[in-house]
Amino acid sequence: MSFLAQSLSRVKPSATIAVTNKARELKAAGRDVIGLGAGEPDFDTPDNIKEAAIRAIRDGRTKYTAVDGIPELKAAIVEKFKRENNLAYTPAQISVGTGGKQVLYNALMATLNPGDEVLIPAPYWVSYPDMVLLAGAEPTFIDASMATGFKVTADALDAAITPKTKWLIFNSPSNPSGAAYTRAELRAIADVLLKHPHVWVMTDDMYEHLVYDDFVFATLAEVEPALTDRTLTVNGVSKAYCMTGWRIGYAGGPAQLIKAMANIQSQSTSNPCTISQWAAVEALNGPQDFIPRNNKVFKERRDLVVSMLNQARGLHCPTPEGAFYVYPSCEGLIGRTAPSGKRIETDEDFVSELLEAEGVAVVQGSAFGLGPNFRISYATATSDLEEACTRIQRFCGSLT
Template sequence: MTDRAIQLREEGRDIISLSVGEPDFATPAHVIAAAKAALDAGQTRYTPVGGTSQLKRAAALHFARDLRITVPPSQVTVSAGGKQAIFHAMLATVSEGDEVIIPSPWWVSYPEIVRFAGGKVVPLTTYAKDNFRFSPADLEAQIGPRTQWVMLNSPGNPTGACYPEATLRGIGEVLRRHPRVLVLSDDIYAPINYTGAPHVTLAALCPDLADRILTVSGVSKSHAMTGFRIGLAAGPEWLIRAMERLQSHSSGNPCSISQAAAVAALEGPQDFLVDWCTRFRARRDQVVRAINAIPGLSTPVPDGAFYCMIGASPLMDRFGDDTALALHLLEHGVAIVPASAFGGRNGFRISFAADEAQLDEALRRIAKALAG
């Protein structure tokens, strides 16, 4: 699809991309200023492998303020994006044949990371009718003697689903009956929440389980800093140390300038997020309204993040599979991602991290492409 999109652009075609998972807003000015100041101050040398003490303290502030998880800086590590933290957690703990339960549709890298570590992916299928959430009973039915990890992503990519407090408490009850199972809670989209309720995460709700929960966060989505490549993880000290030992041999420390910028992001003003979330919510409503008006397409209302997972089962007789549907939409000027890329089927994901005029035009093109 990427090759075809490039070819179409080279032919002079106008392609609107709704496939990229990053905010379209500018990185806050105080963050850019902090990066420039770090450069001017000559902060261009190695830092400690797991991050500077300043950033670890700022990250501990973030986990306490935004996720209600109280951890000392010694239980925080900094990586080159959240993906690297997940990679190192899996490599440090997963042996050949160990099982990792991943709710699907899932973020595309989760299963590949598990497989790279030698683990076996155990899908936990969720459905649009349930707003892409699984129940505690669904989870328990998937746990077996080789289960090593359960992955949670709330708000989720690609579905935008948030797990409410009652469900997370139920998940905690299940985990108490299975004391060997670790939990990776990916909360990187936590600040982008439309439910009206405070974000909740498992480590905060179930502190007795904190010694086997790794919570992953970062500044990429919340502060439009995807290119800075800074991920944050908080968890038990034994796991944090193991991840840092791996990082010392893989990439070494995260970028020193990016770390300085991340300190400013976490310690500086957060009020801009109110406006960002208001605009994202309006875009979400714009997309949901337009998609549900197109025959053959449907989507639940996402709770957070900036994605809609769109069902297109009625169109499969016409197109055969969701990749063919995605290519058809690309030929009509809109780049999206087929559901099969996320372990789903018969649909596609739209990112509404694009300005309102682009969204309007893209939705118009989709409707036209599927008419008749």
């Protein structure tokens, strides 16, 4: 319709949300569907966090707060960064938003101009490019294929930087691949960035605590303190604390940038939900012992899914270091024919036919900028995962 903004023509709806909604619709219509599209832990929010929210309600802490976070939450975030990441921030360097997505969006809206470029390793979280486009700039992609463990190399990054590059968006552990960068790999990335002082870095550390085996998480500003003055370190309580619906994300960065982000937020949403902020204080300051317990279950699920997918004809599934996703390749099935008679030409064809034939909802790799792959979230009941993988094996075996 002509009265809609032209900028909307530059963006598309979130593919992960679309898959989740499609699965819900099919379930409501009576189909037996297993949805593996949502990046959301199936564990409940811990009781101590719930009680903190209830206490805030009972104590009347239900009024407007400072635009970008209550002092108590900013103090908890400052302490978290110091304790876990060896990063020193003041409260004036902390931004709190309605989820990590708003924090990222605020930063891009506050800094980007027409003609600016933002480097994004592919595969990427579906929202990064569209947020850049909405901010009026151009996303530029760097290949981070299966051959390099879904990680961008220092040489590839160096070659991709131009005078127009304003930001690098850097996500580790990664959505969608689960790939996580070692300290040595971060060191190589940091060395490239030191050569290009005009490039700012947005590190999306949302899956920081969701790492497995002997992997040790690190973040870029921690590895190279000289990057701190041009790094926005973004995190949140959604994933590790099982608080997706509470909508609290946060970031630490240069005070001038944080102030600009607050200006954007003051004219869009104002403060995040007061009750959720008090719950987040408890999440960051309270017991952390449930995180390794949850991770033990996630690791078992990861190992189950990787093993079963690698037993499916035509699939190849690497073992990720973190997050709760796998990103298998279906290249070995391209050109085959589904039971419906449709020829599988793309990963989107694969996931569409899988949903139709077996009632398993996954997300096509093309939505994340790299195919032919698809993403599975294993943040769901183990029994559902086992059944879903059995169906995927059956579907792959049925292709002719």
